[in-house]
Amino acid sequence: MASIREVAKAAGVSVGSISRYLNGQQLKATNMEKIKKAIDDLGYQENIIAKGLKNNKSFSVGLLMNNISSRLSMDIVSSIEEVMENAGYSILLSGFEGSPERAVNKIDYLISHAVDGLIIFEADKSWPGMAKLANVKVPVISLNNPSDLPNVDTVLVDDRGSVRRLISHLIAQGHHHIGIITAPQSDYTARERLAGVHEAVRDHPDVKVSTFYGDYSRPSGFEGAQQLINRHIDALFVCNFNMSLGALEYCNRAGVRIDQDLSFSHFDYLDEMSNLISNRLVIQQPAKEIGGMCAERLLDRINHQAKDVGSTFIFDNLIVGLGDDQNAINKPKIITKS
């Protein structure tokens, strides 16, 4: 790896000139040519790490995730990566697999790696040690879980509202016994989704709800569908994509035909599947939008000391089958801390 010094020698100019050239300043035309040639000859590649040392930047941001291998995580990572990389930043990816202690340790770890900003996906503010985020000097954004800290922005999706809307629709369609497969209530998102169900049925004493508590796995979706269908539900709502696959497997195996025998709705990732399953209500999370929002907000805070630090941005889900406006989810509600 040739350094700036070697390039300077080869070009017959000072290292300062090389640096200026690399940063787009105008130099004497003949010098610029000599430098260009030297760079090509030596195959010089700049060292962004060294560059950052001087101005205390690393051009990298930390992305700390609860569970790297969840379906939603991947879409989030990929949308964040796209925005960040266009801006010349790289992503330091780290997972804590549901463990609060690991989450807290990895915050230090990423800080040690001198990240310029931090996005934390699905970490709960109540975990012991999370409060130290308040002392982090770089911008922090909490994704999918609220945070009270004054230096932390929050990006959320209104899962509660979406589920309420979906269940209300099922009730309006005349369903009387709705089965719910939910995720562990230790998770904020899972609580919100179940709360949406309860809000929807509150004023409908004639509607019965049966709930199965799954663990995010496909087998638990399978078992949940089995138990609930045996209790003669007329509609099934699955609060998580992976579990919905298990439920689908059960339906196939038991010969339960979706739409005909049972109304089936769930969270999903559509990739144009929507036209094939148009009789079905599907909640589609705006993964790309929230990821992009996080990335852009973080860049804003890194580069321009954005105003209203500590704001919350709330996105809507798209409910396929309810005639939602695809574009609506692009405009988050913004709540500014007063």
Added chain:
Amino acid sequence: MASIREVAKAAGVSVGSISRYLNGQQLKATNMEKIKKAIDDLGYQENIIAKGLKNNKSFSVGLLMNNISSRLSMDIVSSIEEVMENAGYSILLSGFEGSPERAVNKIDYLISHAVDGLIIFEADKSWPGMAKLANVKVPVISLNNPSDLPNVDTVLVDDRGSVRRLISHLIAQGHHHIGIITAPQSDYTARERLAGVHEAVRDHPDVKVSTFYGDYSRPSGFEGAQQLINRHIDALFVCNFNMSLGALEYCNRAGVRIDQDLSFSHFDYLDEMSNLISNRLVIQQPAKEIGGMCAERLLDRINHQAKDVGSTFIFDNLIVGLGDDQNAINKPKIITKS
């Protein structure tokens, strides 16, 4: 962010002593105590970036992926991350979304970020510009695609052999018309899987194969299942997880009962689903194993200048339903370049 210099001042020792302390050397006991106190008081956190400048290490490795949001990618990322992070390395994640030009550019990008090593997932050696990998000074590992370069190790899975074995089993069971939903043949992995099918039927002129070319999407799996089932296949094999979900959707919608009406086999990610779908043949990729192998091999090459650079490591898949030995996949075949 307090620096080593401030700690030195607070502790009344030289910066060299702080550095030595941080790196685990023995100092005079009283000094160690003073340093420890100073570090705690100032909330000092080491700057790994600066540390690396001196010894030309960044304690980060680049992970360049074809498609970050594929199901397999995330399992790979997560297993690599686990090994790397235990060794004190962070992961710089980058995606090229199937675009050869982006892949080539991002190699430079990661090198600029001074990674200590590089793992490239599903990039084809034949792409223009990929040859420059030969000039990369840090260790490189190619995952899921072979590489001829002398400085590049390769980690592969024997998809061809697994598919051959699976299809042979279907034939032995008496199936005569096998439907295949395959992925675009521009991808190495897709070609290998289809080659496995053809190897299996080569000696069975009585067996008919019908092939549908999908595009990895669920809708294409749906459509493939529809077309093939209309051609009266008695077994269906789907070469990709996502497309198998679409096929499953079609079966449900068309009232085709898997196992009873149609033998259904495919690539999958099981999370203990295997006991629920035990009549079905499922190819499970050793994502954790290949990811871990990549990470460990890379660390080996970074830290010990490993022997036999340029080797190929080939793992087996596990075929659920064929009584495979779970442990067998942990031992890759190793081909050393002569």
Added chain:
DNA sequence: CTGAAAGCGCTTACAG
């Protein structure tokens, strides 16, 4: 426009 010099946070021979 450009060179010489100081400095970013750290490490590591070299003396003592």
Added chain:
DNA sequence: CTGAAAGCGCTTACAG
């Protein structure tokens, strides 16, 4: 055991 100094690859006032 420990301090002073040089240096990793770069940037940036400061002079000229």
